[in-house]
């Protein structure tokens with residue numbers, strides 16, 4: 001067994017799927033925020049957002065959103081959005097790391113708008129999975145300044161037809177999420193096996 005050392009890591013992003021979160025700006029247009037802090041709890045998706053983001057500001061006022069899931073092949077389009085914010089003026093901490101304001105993130109990421117069915121922000125057509133959701137609660141923990149925990153309830157799920165099995169399942173062989181792994185992008189490798197509860 002290899003030995004371990006204790007470290008003080010600058011980042012702790014140990015590998016999570018990228019989400020392109022769409023939210024509604026004050027003028028009714030749609031903003032896109034790339035994030036990787038998310039997890040599912042039944043039909044609820046919990047998001048971790050920085051308090052300086054336009055996405056969070058939008059969700060505080062207008063609770064509808066779409067959790068768009070890009071596949072691994074979309075990493076360059078995600079990266080094209082990485083230094084952009086929908087917040088004008090750009091907050092000083094983001095100016096310092098090279099962010100600039102961008103009103104039309106669809107154009108910046110070469111992405112296509114698709115109307116949603118149950119919420120106001122648009123979906124991203126290129127994303128194979130699109131979850132329309134509504135904010136249920138936003139918590140700002142006093143132990144961690146600068147972050148918010150956003151609890152959303154998924155109301156409608158859109159999946160590319162070729163990925164769907166027996167109407168209610170997503171075929172994991174057909175879905176290759178984009179993984180953000182210590183600030184590098186990865187896809188998935190070959191399947192290793194499945195859990196005893198798998199029905200596909």
Ligand SMILES: Cc1cc2nc3c(=O)[nH]c(=O)nc-3n(C[C@H](O)[C@H](O)[C@H](O)COP(=O)(O)O)c2cc1C
Nearest residue numbers: 033034035036037048049050053054055082085086
């Ligand atoms: C791959 C990737 C993952 C990111 N993950 C998060 C995250 O989980 N939470 C977050 O608040 N910001 C995350 N960011 C940074 C946001 O994209 C950034 O805060 C941006 O300003 C959000 O856009 P907005 O200000 O228009 O909402 C991530 C950026 C990239 C490129």
